[in-house]
Amino acid sequence: MIIERRWKKWVYFYIPMTVFVIGTLFPFYWMFITAIRPDAELYRSWRAANNAPFWTFHPTLEHVRDLLEKTSFPYWIWNTFFIAVVSTMVSLFCGLLAGYALARLKFPMAGTLGTSIFVTYLVPPTLLFIPLADIIRSFQLGDTPWALILTYPTFLIPFCTWLLLGYFKTIAKELEECARIDGATRFGAMIRIIFPIAVPGILSAGIFAFTLSWNEFIYALVFLSSPEKKTVPVGVVSELIRGDIYFWGQLMAGALLGSVPVALVYSFFVEYSVTGLTGSVKG
Amino acid sequence: MAQVMLKDLNKKYDEVHAVKDVNLHIRDKEFVVLVGPSGCGKSTTLRMVAGLEEITGGEIHIGDRMVNDLPPKDRDIAMVFQNYALYPHMTVYDNMAFGLKMRKFPKNEIEQRVRDAAQLLGIQELLKRKPRQLSGGQRQRVAVGRAIVRHPQVFLFDEPLSNLDAKLRVQMRVELKRLHDRLETTAIYVTHDQVEAMTLGDRVVVMKDGWIQQVGEPMELYSRPANKFVAGFIGSPAMNFVDVTINDAGGSITAETQGLRLTVPPAKAATLRAYKGQGVTLGVRPEDVHVATAADPAPYSFDTTVDVVEPLGSEILLDVRAGSATLVARVEPTVRVKVHESVRLAVNADRLHFFDVKNEHAI
Numbered sequence: 042m043i044i045e046r047r048w049k050k051w052v053y054f055y056i057p058m059t060v061f062v063i064g065t066l067f068p069f070y071w072m073f074i075t076a077i078r079p080d081a082e083l084y085r086s087w088r089a090a091n092n093a094p095f096w097t098f099h100p101t102l103e104h105v106r107d108l109l110e111k112t113s114f115p116y117w118i119w120n121t122f123f124i125a126v127v128s129t130m131v132s133l134f135c136g137l138l139a140g141y142a143l144a145r146l147k148f149p150m151a152g153t154l155g156t157s158i159f160v161t162y163l164v165p166p167t168l169l170f171i172p173l174a175d176i177i178r179s180f181q182l183g184d185t186p187w188a189l190i191l192t193y194p195t196f197l198i199p200f201c202t203w204l205l206l207g208y209f210k211t212i213a214k215e216l217e218e219c220a221r222i223d224g225a226t227r228f229g230a231m232i233r234i235i236f237p238i239a240v241p242g243i244l245s246a247g248i249f250a251f252t253l254s255w256n257e258f259i260y261a262l263v264f265l266s267s268p269e270k271k272t273v274p275v276g277v278v279s280e281l282i283r284g285d286i287y288f289w290g291q292l293m294a295g296a297l298l299g300s301v302p303v304a305l306v307y308s309f310f311v312e313y314s315v316t317g318l319t320g321s322v323k324g
Numbered sequence: 325m326a327q328v329m330l331k332d333l334n335k336k337y338d339e340v341h342a343v344k345d346v347n348l349h350i351r352d353k354e355f356v357v358l359v360g361p362s363g364c365g366k367s368t369t370l371r372m373v374a375g376l377e378e379i380t381g382g383e384i385h386i387g388d389r390m391v392n393d394l395p396p397k398d399r400d401i402a403m404v405f406q407n408y409a410l411y412p413h414m415t416v417y418d419n420m421a422f423g424l425k426m427r428k429f430p431k432n433e434i435e436q437r438v439r440d441a442a443q444l445l446g447i448q449e450l451l452k453r454k455p456r457q458l459s460g461g462q463r464q465r466v467a468v469g470r471a472i473v474r475h476p477q478v479f480l481f482d483e484p485l486s487n488l489d490a491k492l493r494v495q496m497r498v499e500l501k502r503l504h505d506r507l508e509t510t511a512i513y514v515t516h517d518q519v520e521a522m523t524l525g526d527r528v529v530v531m532k533d534g535w536i537q538q539v540g541e542p543m544e545l546y547s548r549p550a551n552k553f554v555a556g557f558i559g560s561p562a563m564n565f566v567d568v569t570i571n572d573a574g575g576s577i578t579a580e581t582q583g584l585r586l587t588v589p590p591a592k593a594a595t596l597r598a599y600k601g602q603g604v605t606l607g608v609r610p611e612d613v614h615v616a617t618a619a620d621p622a623p624y625s626f627d628t629t630v631d632v633v634e635p636l637g638s639e640i641l642l643d644v645r646a647g648s649a650t651l652v653a654r655v656e657p658t659v660r661v662k663v664h665e666s667v668r669l670a671v672n673a674d675r676l677h678f679f680d681v682k683n684e685h686a687i
Contacts, residue, residue, distance in 0.1 A: 215409035218376050221396045222403050223474070224426030237413045 069300075075293040076104055083289050104290030105298070113269040114295060117276035122302065124186050124272060125254040128193035132250050133243065135194065136201025141231055143202070144209035145217075155206055162199035166259045169195065177264055188264035189272070193254045200253070201246045208242030209235065244310050252303050273299035326387035326400075326477040326510055327352045328373065334381035335368050335534075342368045344534040346382070350512060355504050357513045357525035360557070365534040366514045367482055373512060374403050374480050387477055397426070402471035403480040406487060408463045410455035410470075416442075417451040420470045427474075441469040444503070461492045468500070472507060479504075479511040485520065497523060518558050522546070530554045547675075552684040555607050555677055561641060563677070564613075566606045566649040570599040576623075579606050579678070583647010587623030589673040595687055596678060604687065607677035610641065613653035616670035625670035630661050644669065 075083065077100040085092055108114045143155045173192050182188040212235060220230035236243070261275045268280055277295040281288045328350040335343035343365040350356045358366040371377040373384055375396035384391050391399050402423070410419050417438055424434045442448045445465045455463060464484065471479055484500075485493045501524055504511055515521055521528045522542040530537040530545065530553070538550040549555035555563045568579040570588070577588040577596050586606070588596050596604070616625040628644035628651070635657070642653045642661065646669075653669055661667050678687040 213407055213409060215405040215407055216411060218374075218396070219403065219405060219409040219470075220411070220422070221376070222374060222399075222401060223423035223470075224397045226395070226397065229426070234411055238411075 072293045072297050075289055076297050077101060078290065079103065080290060104294040108291045108294045108298070112280055112291065112295075113271070113276065114273075114298070116269040117271050117273045117295075118298070118302075120186060120270060121255055121272040121274075121299070124189045124193070125251050127186075128190045128197060128254050129247055129250040131190070132194045132197035132201050133247050135198045136205050136246060136250075137236070137243065139198070139202040140205030141209055141235065143206045145214065155203075158199045159203045162196055162203065166196065166257075170259055170263050173260070174263055183264060184266050184270055186270070189254075189257070189260055192260050192264070193257060197250045197253060201250055204246045204249070205239065205242055208239055208246075212238055248306055248310050251306060255303055327354075327385075328478055328510060328512065329385040330369070330373070330382065331385070332382040333369065333372065333379065333384065335365070335372060335377060336380045342534055343372070346534075346536055348529060348536065348539065350510060353508045353510055355501075355511045355513065355524060355526045356529060357515060357521040357527075358529045358531060359515055359518055359521035360531035360537075362516060363533075364531040366516075366529075366531050369531075370480055370482055370512060370514045373478070374401060375399050400477045401480055402474050402476040402478075403482065404467045404471050404484045406483040408455075408467040408484075408487075410463055410466055412455050414454075415451065416447065416453055416455070416458070416466050416469075419455065419466060420451075420473050423470065423474045437473045437475075438469075441473045444472070444506075445469050460488050461496065464488060464492075464496055468503070472503070475509075477510065479509055481511065481513040481515075483515055484513075486515070486517070493520075500524060519560065522558065528558075530557060532557075548686070549607075549677065550686055552605060552607065552679040552686075555679070555686070559609055559611075561610050561652050561654070563607045563609045564651045565679075566608075566651070567603055567681070568606045569603050570596050570601065572597065572600050578623075579604070581647060581649055583645075584626050584649050586626070586671065586676070587673075588678075589676060591674065592676070592678060592687070599687070603681050605679040605681055605684075607679060608651070608671050609675065610652045610654040612672040612675040613651060613655075613669050614672075615653075615655055615659055616668040620670035621673075624673045625668055627666055627668050629666050630663055633661060633663060642667070 074095070074097060078097045079099050079101045080103075082093075082097055082099065087094070139158070143151055143158075170192075173195070177183050177188045177192070182191065216238070217225075217227075217230040217234050220234045221227060225233060256274060257272075258274045261272045262279070265271050265275065268276070271279065273295065277292060277299065281292045281295060328348075330346050330348040330350075333343055333346040333348075334341070346365075346369055348356075358369060360366050368377060372379050373386075375391065375394060379392055386399055386401070410416075411422065414422065420438045420441060421434045424437060429437075438451070439448070442451055445468060447462065447465050447469060450458060450462060450466070455466070458466065464487075467484065481500075485496050488496060497520060504524075513520075513524055515524075522545075525542055527539060528542055528545055529539045532553050538545060538554045540548075545554060545558045549558060552565065556565065566581060566584065568581045568584070568586075571578050571580055577593045577600075579586050579588055579596075626646050628646045630642055630644050631650070632641075632643035634641040634643070638657060640655050640657055640659055642655055642659075644651050644653060644667065651669075679685065680687055
C-alpha cells in the first residue's frame with residue numbers, strides 16, 4: 042500500500058519517536074541545565090513561588106570553574122584519557138590478531154574457542170574484581186593507572202575479538218587468497234588487504250572499547266584510591282558527594298565535561314561505526 | 325610458460341575424500357578445462373595447484389619444479405576467481421599493479437605492463453576507478469588484467485564467468501579464448517558449464533565424485549564418451565538413455581525394449597553379441613534423432629507419440645514416447661507436429677552408444 046493513512050504515521054511513527062527522543066535527551070538536558078544553574082536556584086525549595094526547575098534565567102559557569110580549580114578534575118580527565126587510550130590500543134591489537142586467527146585459520150576447536158572467548162566477556166566485573174584485586178596487589182600495581190590498563194583488556198579483548206571476528210568473516214576469503222597468489226605472505230595479505238578493508242570494523246571496535254573503558258566504574262573504584270589518580274566516573278562520584286552533601290552543580294558539570302570526549306569520538310566516527318556493526322564489504 | 329603435472333593427487337577433508345588419484349599432464353601452452361557437477365573436486369584440484377589447499381597425497385609439478393610445499397606466491401601462477409576478488413580499497417591500477425609491487429618490479433615497468441594489459445583488455449579508461457564503480461563485465465576484465473600483467477607460468481581460472489549474465493558470458497568466453505591464443509600461456513580453467521568447457525578447452529577433463537572420468541579433446545568427449553556419465557554430461561540437451569535388452573534375431577543383433585526395436589549397427593554387433601539376453605543402456609543424442617523419411621532404413625526407425633513440443637526457433641525439441649521409453653529429439657524447425665500426434669523417428673545408426681548397466685562404461 043503506497044498511501045498510508047496519516048494518523049497511522051502519527052501513531053506508529055511520529056509520537057513514539059518523539060517520546061523516545063525526549064526520553065533519551067532529557068537527562069542530558071537536565072545535566073546541562075543543572076551545571077549552569079546558580080546554587081541559589083539549585084537549592085531552592087521545590088515549592089517556592091519562583092521555582093523553575095526546567096530552565097534558568099541566571100546561567101553561570103561558576104560550577105565549571107570550581108570543578109577545574111578546586112577539585113582534581115583535570116587530573117581525572119587526563120587519567121581517564123590515558124587509561125582508555127592505552128587499554129583500547131592493547132585490546133585492539135590483541136583483538137585484531139585473535140579475531141583474524143579465529144575467522145581465517147583452520148585449527149581444531151576454532152569455533153568453540155571463539156564462543157568461549159565471548160563467554161568470558163559475560164563474566165560480570167562485580168565478580169571478577171575480587172580475584173583481580175588480589176593479582177593487582179601481588180604485582181603492587183594498586184593506585185596506579187597500570188592497574189586499570191591491565192584489567193580493562195579482560196573484557197575489552199573478548200569484545201574486540203568477537204566484533205572483529207564477525208567483521209573478518211564478511212570479507213571474502215578470495216581477497217587474501219588472491220593476494221597470496223599475487224606475492225604476499227599470509228601476514229602480508231592480512232596487513233595490506235584485510236586490515237585496510239576492515240577499517241570500519243576496527244574503528245567501531247576501537248570506539249566501543251574506548252567508551253567502555255572511559256565509562257568503566259567498578260574496577261576504577263576498587264583499584265584507585267588517591268583523589269588525583271582517579272578517573273572521571275569515580276572521581277566525580279566520590280569527591281563531589283561528601284557524606285550526604287551533593288555538589289549538584291559541580292557533579293553535573295563534571296558529568297557534562299566527562300561525556301564530551303566520548304560524544305566527540307562518536308560523532309566523528311559515527312558513519313564508520315554504523316557500517317562496522319552492520320558489516321559487509323562488496324567489491 | 326610451463327607444463328603442469330599432477331601425479332596421484334589426493335585430497336581428504338575430515339570425512340570427505342574430495343579428490344581421488346588424479347593424474348593429469350597439462351602440456352605447455354595448453355588450455356585445459358576441468359568440468360563436472362558441483363562437489364566433483366574440480367575446484368579443490370585447482371586450489372591445490374594454486375597452493376591454497378594442502379595436498380593430502382601425490383605430487384604437483386609446475387615446469388620442472390615440484391611445488392607441493394611451496395607457498396602460493398612462489399609458484400609463479402595467477403588466478404582469476406569467481407567473485408573476481410578485486411581489492412575494494414584500491415583503484416583498478418593498483419589492483420593490477422599489486423602483484424608486481426609485491427615482487428618489487430621497477431616503477432616504470434609496472435606502469436608499462438599495466439598500461440599494456442589495460443589496452444589489451446580495453447580498460448584504459450577505468451584505471452583510476454575503484455572496483456565498486458565498475459560493472460560486472462568490467463570487473464571481470466580487471467581481474468583478468470591483474471592476472472596477465474604478471475606474465476605467470478600458469479593461469480588458473482575458477483569459474484570466472486559464472487557471475488555474468490548470459491550474453492556477457494558468451495562475449496567474455498570468446499575474449500578469453502582470443503586472449504589465450506595471443507598470450508600462449510598454460511591455463512587451467514574450472515567450470516560447471518559444459519558449453520564453456522567444450523568451447524574453451526584444448527582438452528577437457530570431466531570429473532565426478534573426485535575421480536577423473538575422461539580426458540580428451542572436446543569433440544572426442546562428445547563423439548566417444550568413455551562412460552554413461554560423460555555421455556550425459558557433455559551435450560545439450562543431454563543424451564537420451566534407454567534400458568534395452570540385446571537379442572540375436574537370426575544373424576542381426578537387436579536392442580529392444582517394449583515399443584522400441586533397433587538393429588545394432590554392424591560395427592558394434594560383434595562386441596554386443598557377448599551381451600546377448602542381457603540388459604544394456606542405449607544412448608542416443610537428441611540431435612541424432614530425426615523425423616524418418618523414406619530414405620531411412622526400417623531397422624533404425626520407430627513410431628512415437630509426441631508429449632511436448634518445444635520450439636526454439638532454430639530447431640524444435642520433441643519429447644516423445646516410444647512404448648515405455650521416453651526420448652528427446654532435436655528436429656528441423658520446419659517439422660510440423662502437435663502434441664499427442666504420432667510421428668515416425670529415425671536414428672543415425674553410426675551414432676548409437678551402448679553402456680554396460682553395471683559399471684556404466686561404454687561398450
